[in-house]
Amino acid sequence: MKIGFVGKGGSGKSSMSWLFSHVLAQSGTPVLAIDADHNMDLTSNLGVDESDLPTMLSTHSIFREIVGLKNGDVWGDLVRDETRPKPSFTINPPDYYTEAVRTNVCENLDLINVGLGSEEALYLARCSHGNSAPLKFYLPFLAEDEAAVIVDGVAGTDMMNFGLYAGIDALVCVVEPHRNSVKVFELIKSVAERTNIPVFAILNKPSTNEFHTLMREKYANQVIGEIPLDVAVQDLTANTLASQTQNAVHAIWNRLKEIIPKTDHKKRLADIVALKS
């Protein structure tokens, strides 16, 4: 299953990406964690040194070559031209490109960093959308089988209209019981619906207030669980996580497996590309 954590800045996306990656990997699920944010917090949360890490940015030309994009070809050609051979990416065992771009973190857990916050990105004329293009075209062609693919995204709705998430199964919006966090969830929900991507919410660090009630009542169909405030999440110590936190991760993951509809990711990508052109 492929999911993307989205939400307001500071709501807990990178923490949830770290948490779900570790808990699922510890219980034997192969995990591919993808750091798709400028801050590259997931990379540092996972204890990986970003300075000597391959990124989608540093392997941009390998990706274009593998998918058969020649100089002058635009990314959308990959889906617009039906005669073009389609790429195919795998996790276990990894295909050539995945092997080139991934970094092993620990048993069952690999990381791919898009490279948005890398030194190289700072001096490029290309914007972060252009730099995220390999991920946009990687995800729909990635057969994850039993693995978990977890994308830590940019805050807010940025990257959504760009179609970055065409290849995932669902967006999971991290929502704190706060007015502005709920507001961002509502924006994300409306953009996700427009591009036909299922969107759910997890309530992070819940406390009982009017915004918690609003999420529980008005958005009862979207809310799939709650993650408590846990010092081990803050301290990034996977071996001291409260059992309540670990159980919540498993329950949310199993619920997602049950409710996410089967999707033709390649068709969704083609639809989003067509919508934009």
Ligand SMILES: Nc1ncnc2c1ncn2[C@@H]1O[C@H](COP(=O)(O)OP(=O)(O)O)[C@@H](O)[C@H]1O
């Ligand atoms: N469930 C949690 N328990 C304890 N601290 C949390 C939890 N979720 C997030 N945090 C803390 O909240 C802050 C913001 O989280 P972060 O994951 O960086 O947000 P985002 O990636 O959405 O900007 C961090 O200091 C993080 O440690």
Ligand SMILES: [Mg+2]
């Ligand atoms: Mg973050």
